[in-house]
Amino acid sequence: MAKQLLSSNDEIIPMKPDAVLDAHRRIKAHINRTPVVLSTMLNNWLGHEIMFKVEGFQKIGAFKIRGALNVLLALKEQNNLPKEVVAFSSGNHAQAVALASRMLGIKSTVIMPEFVSKVKQQATRSYGAELILTKTRQEAEARASEIQARGARLIHPSADDMIIAGQGTACFEALQDGVEADAIFAACGGGGLLSGTWMAAQLLAPKTKIFAAEPKMANDAAQSFHTGKIVSFDQTPMTIADGARTLHISELTFHYLKQLAGFYEVEEENIIYWTQWLQHLLKMNIEPTAAMAMAAAYQWLKTQKTKQRVLVILSGGNIDAATHRQIWAKDYLEQVPQI
Amino acid sequence: MAKQLLSSNDEIIPMKPDAVLDAHRRIKAHINRTPVVLSTMLNNWLGHEIMFKVEGFQKIGAFKIRGALNVLLALKEQNNLPKEVVAFSSGNHAQAVALASRMLGIKSTVIMPEFVSKVKQQATRSYGAELILTKTRQEAEARASEIQARGARLIHPSADDMIIAGQGTACFEALQDGVEADAIFAACGGGGLLSGTWMAAQLLAPKTKIFAAEPKMANDAAQSFHTGKIVSFDQTPMTIADGARTLHISELTFHYLKQLAGFYEVEEENIIYWTQWLQHLLKMNIEPTAAMAMAAAYQWLKTQKTKQRVLVILSGGNIDAATHRQIWAKDYLEQVPQI
Numbered sequence: 001m002a003k004q005l006l007s008s009n010d011e012i013i014p015m016k017p018d019a020v021l022d023a024h025r026r027i028k029a030h031i032n033r034t035p036v037v038l039s040t041m042l043n044n045w046l047g048h049e050i051m052f053k054v055e056g057f058q059k060i061g062a063f064k065i066r067g068a069l070n071v072l073l074a075l076k077e078q079n080n081l082p083k084e085v086v087a088f089s090s091g092n093h094a095q096a097v098a099l100a101s102r103m104l105g106i107k108s109t110v111i112m113p114e115f116v117s118k119v120k121q122q123a124t125r126s127y128g129a130e131l132i133l134t135k136t137r138q139e140a141e142a143r144a145s146e147i148q149a150r151g152a153r154l155i156h157p158s159a160d161d162m163i164i165a166g167q168g169t170a171c172f173e174a175l176q177d178g179v180e181a182d183a184i185f186a187a188c189g190g191g192g193l194l195s196g197t198w199m200a201a202q203l204l205a206p207k208t209k210i211f212a213a214e215p216k217m218a219n220d221a222a223q224s225f226h227t228g229k230i231v232s233f234d235q236t237p238m239t240i241a242d243g244a245r246t247l248h249i250s251e252l253t254f255h256y257l258k259q260l261a262g263f264y265e266v267e268e269e270n271i272i273y274w275t276q277w278l279q280h281l282l283k284m285n286i287e288p289t290a291a292m293a294m295a296a297a298y299q300w301l302k303t304q305k306t307k308q309r310v311l312v313i314l315s316g317g318n319i320d321a322a323t324h325r326q327i328w329a330k331d332y333l334e335q336v337p338q339i
Numbered sequence: 340m341a342k343q344l345l346s347s348n349d350e351i352i353p354m355k356p357d358a359v360l361d362a363h364r365r366i367k368a369h370i371n372r373t374p375v376v377l378s379t380m381l382n383n384w385l386g387h388e389i390m391f392k393v394e395g396f397q398k399i400g401a402f403k404i405r406g407a408l409n410v411l412l413a414l415k416e417q418n419n420l421p422k423e424v425v426a427f428s429s430g431n432h433a434q435a436v437a438l439a440s441r442m443l444g445i446k447s448t449v450i451m452p453e454f455v456s457k458v459k460q461q462a463t464r465s466y467g468a469e470l471i472l473t474k475t476r477q478e479a480e481a482r483a484s485e486i487q488a489r490g491a492r493l494i495h496p497s498a499d500d501m502i503i504a505g506q507g508t509a510c511f512e513a514l515q516d517g518v519e520a521d522a523i524f525a526a527c528g529g530g531g532l533l534s535g536t537w538m539a540a541q542l543l544a545p546k547t548k549i550f551a552a553e554p555k556m557a558n559d560a561a562q563s564f565h566t567g568k569i570v571s572f573d574q575t576p577m578t579i580a581d582g583a584r585t586l587h588i589s590e591l592t593f594h595y596l597k598q599l600a601g602f603y604e605v606e607e608e609n610i611i612y613w614t615q616w617l618q619h620l621l622k623m624n625i626e627p628t629a630a631m632a633m634a635a636a637y638q639w640l641k642t643q644k645t646k647q648r649v650l651v652i653l654s655g656g657n658i659d660a661a662t663h664r665q666i667w668a669k670d671y672l673e674q675v676p677q678i
Contacts, residue, residue, distance in 0.1 A: 041465065056622040119619070119672040126380065276660065280458070283395040283656035285622040317622035321615065321670035328667065331660035333458040 012255050017203040019165035020172050020196060026073040027066055027166060030103060034058050036174050036311075039281040046339050048301050049309045050294075051181065052278075053174045056285055056317025060127065063170045063193060063315050064096035064157070070166030071155055072104050083107065084152035086144055090116045091243055092316055093157040098129030109147055111140045117320040158190030159250035168196025170313055175204040181311040185297040187289045188212040188221045188263070189244045191253030193315060198256050209261035213296030215239035215271065221249045222263035230254055240326055241271050243289030243315060264296035271295055273332045278314070280333055285317035288327065302339055351594050354500055356542040359507035359535060365412040366405055366505060369442060373397050375513050375650075378620040385678050387640050388648045389633075390520065391617075392513045395624055395656020399466065401582075402509045402654050403435035403496070406531060409505030410494055411443050422446065423491035425483055429455045430582055431655055432496040437468030448486055450479045456659040497529030498589035507535025509652055514543040520650040522639060524632040527551040527560045527602070528583045530592030532654060537595050548600035552635030554578035554610065560588045561602035569593055579665055580610050582628030582654060603635035610634055612671045617653070619672055624656035627666065641678055 034057045043049055055063040075081045084107040087097040094110045101108035110124050114133040125131055134140040148154055156163065170193070171184060184201060186193050191212075198210045214222050218237035224230045232248035239245060249257060275291035278284070293312045301308060319327070373396045382388055394402040414420045423446040426436040433449045440447035449463050453472040464470050473479040487493055495502065509532070510523060523540060525532050530551075537549045553561050557576035563569045571587035578584060588596060614630035617623070632651045640647060658666070 061622055117672075119670075122673075122675060279624055280658075283400055283624040285618055285624070319619075321667050321672050324663065324667035328660050328663035331458075333456075333660050334461075336461060 012252055014255060015161050015165060015199065017199045019161065020168035020200045020203055023066070023070040023162070023165040024169045024172055026077070027069045027169060030069055031065060032058050033173060034170070036177055036179055037282060042281050042337060045337050046298075046301060048304070048307055050297065051174070051179055051309070051311050052282065053170055053311060053313045054284060055170055055313065055315050056287070056290070058316075060092060060095040060099050061316055061318045062092035062096070062287075063167055063313070064092040065099060066169050067160075067163035067166035067192060067196075068093070068096035068100035068155060069103065071160060071162040072100050072106070074162045075153075076104065081106065082151065082153040084109070084147070084150070085155050086111070086147045086152045087155045087157070088140060088144065089157060090120070092318060094120070094124045094129070095127055097155050098124050098127035102128035109152065111143055113140070117322065119320050158192030158195075159252045161252070163192050164195040164253065164256065165199065166196065167193045168200040171197040171200040171311070172204065174311055175200060179311050180309060181205065181208050182308045183209045183211055183261070183297070183300060184311045184313065185211050185213055185293040185300070186313040187241065187244055187293050187315050188214045188257070189246045189289070191221060191249040191257050193313065194260065195253045195256030197313065198259055211261055211296060211300060212257065212263045213293045214263060214265055215241045215244050215292065216265040216267050218244050218246075219265045220247065221257060222265050224249060224254060225257060225260070225263050239271070240268055240323065241289040241292045242323070243287065244292070264299050266292050266295040266299070272327055272330070273335070274298070275327050276332045277337055285319055286314055287316045287319055288323065290314040290316055298337070351591055353594060354504060354538065356538045358500065358504035359511050359539045359542055362405070362409040362501070362504040363508045363511055365416070366408045366508060369408055370404060371397050372512060373509070375516055375518055376621060381620050381676060384676050385637075385640060387643070387646055389636065390513070390518055390648070390650050391621065392509055392650060392652045393623060394509055394652065394654050395626070395629070399431060399434040399438050400655055400657045401431035401435070401626075402506055402532060402652070403431040404438060405508050406499070406502035406505035406535075407432070407435035407439035407494060408442065410499060410501040411439050411445070413501045414492075415443065420445065421490065421492040423448070423486070423489070424494050425450070425486045425491045426494045426496070427479060427483065428496060429459070431657060433459070433463045433468070434466055436494050437463050437466035441467035448491065450482055452479070456661065458659050497531030497534075498591045500591070502531050503534040503592065503595065504538065505535065506532045507539040510536040510539040510650070511543065513650055514539060518650050519648060520544065520547050521647045522548045522550055522600070522636070523650045523652065524550050524552055524636040524639070525652040526580065526583055526628045526632050526654050527553045527596070528585045528628070530560060530588040530596050532652065533599065534592045534595030536652065537598055550600055550635060550639060551596065551602045552632045553602060553604055554580045554583050554631065555604040555606050557583050558604045559586065560596060561604050563588060563593060564596060564599070564602050578610070579607055579662065580628040580631045581662070582626065583631070603638050605631050605634040605638070611666055611669070612674070613637070614666050615671045616676055624658055625653055626655045626658055627662065629653040629655055637676070
């Protein structure tokens with residue numbers, strides 16, 4: 001049952017990179033064209049050129065709306081739009097499915113563990129989803145089966161071609177806007193953002209290296225990358241990078257993740273360090289999961305002998321109060337970034 | 340001695356509102372044209388139209404660079420640019436004077452109390468200022484006198500025509516960008532921002548009401564406004580809105596502040612509430628002093644029977660780690676804003 005819910009693709013037929021172009025054509029009128037920004041001060045300190053694609057300014061405060069909209073708009077093009085969708089998510093995917101469904105005038109149900117913060121519950125509801133809170137994973141799966149049985153389509157957060165192509169539009173936009181980068185860094189949760197990013201680069205910047213950032217304490221994808229087979233955790237790793245608390249990647253995203261230039265595993269302390277500093281330098285809300293990509297970029301830049309141009313995809317800006325408290329418990333702003 | 344340092348204008352000759360236009364002509368090529376943004380969700384919840392001018396995205400992370408640059412560029416126009424400037428400041432004015440001086444190639448010295456956080460010290464130094472940390476107010480004034488004696492010009496944070504005209508360019512830009520507002524709200528520290536805002540509105544939107552926001556526990560300007568004479572505190576009020584910790588306004592800013600439509604005094608809890616919510620809704624770093632203006636707007640909106648259009652000037656986005664901790668100590672995100 002779990003397998004069926006978590007991966008809808010049995011056989012993998014790789015998409016052409018053009019799928020990102022199609023996704024962008026579908027969704028662009030419905031989303032924000034998020035800015036690419038830089039910090040002169042940071043670039044001076046590090047001696048490199050770092051550009052940030054700010055998906056915190058995307059609708060719902062994260063890139064996830066891109067994939068969810070692409071799924072539904074692609075189904076609509078095929079005259080196959082369902083009357084109802086269902087998703088499991090405790091994070092940004094929940095809000096993305098809720099808002100995308102409302103934009104297309106269909107019903108959505110989101111199943112969340114009951115410990116999720118009230119502000120996340122409230123946000124998901126305010127985008128129009130029906131919310132089901134469950135105690136256990138078994139209960140969640142049982143409820144999802146019921147909803148699917150009445151004709152709802154399950155939208156998986158990453159194991160879906162149209163999700164991957166949609167998430168790739170963030171990098172696609174940055175490259176279209178003229179960003180020239182030697183390397184691109186993004187966070188790895190289920191791997192949808194990175195799979196799409198790799199496709200976008202294939203299309204517009206095939207020489208650019210794509211790197212993944214993962215928490216050291218939630219390094220299932222990095223282990224999978226290095227061992228060549230999918231490694232899965234039994235329990236949700238409690239990293240502060242809550243977008244990377246996935247138990248395992250899917251066969252579908254693994255297909256694309258294998259093509260990356262490498263994985264960087266980031267210590268919790270370094271995730272927090274860069275969350276503080278990016279918030280301080282950019283004056284924006286940066287999720288720990290997003291800042292983790294900069295932490296990885298920093299690890300890479302330390303090994304470089306010549307000046308590099310880096311694009312960091314800041315995946316989102318949704319932070320609840322408890323996480324803010326965790327971020328600011330220690331003061332890292334007294335330690336200026338340097339290489 | 341203190342009086343002399345704190346107010347350089349003995350006789351007040353009111354500026355014409357055109358002074359804001361001149362200021363904008365002088366500084367516009369050197370500053371960021373900051374965006375005006377809104378939150379659809381907030382507007383739906385409150386039933387009003389609230390626009391935010393985001394000065395956190397201004398150079399140095401606050402509006403203060405506008406005034407400091409206008410002072411120096413106006414002196415340069417008169418072939419009167421000093422070789423050196425000096426300022427007292429523990430906040431954004433320090434960084435503004437430092438950066439403006441560097442942009443014009445002159446030396447700056449900033450005098451700060453030694454308890455100021457290291458990140459503020461470091462930021463001021465990194466913009467090129469020489470920093471003098473002092474234990475007492477007396478010591479600070481003695482050092483400033485020495486520096487002035489060698490020919491340096493003191494730049495006061497608010498009691499200066501060119502500072503006021505410069506700060507007014509934030510509102511001027513918003514109005515020039517087509518913002519139509521029934522009321523405009525901004526924070527009151529020394530009163531420079533509000534004085535300039537009033538002048539900008541005289542020029543481009545004379546029917547718009549201008550309101551001041553002040554912490555209830557640091558309500559010297561509100562008391563001055565209501566009693567008709569300048570009220571001064573003996574000790575620095577320890578409000579979380581650190582930009583409003585001034586002991587008193589000056590005769591110069593009082594002249595303009597008297598013209599405002601009113602003052603709103605904001606409880607600390609409400610300052611924190613709106614700091615959390617604006618950060619959450621806009622995904623930006625919003626200083627408590629800036630969020631206080633929204634808290635005041637909310638108090639006003641609660642008394643309105645018809646839909647109002649409001650411009651809130653978000654004065655800055657510089658927050659140190661200790662203040663972040665104070666902001667997030669309690670969770671206000673569970674209480675959705677409503678009227």
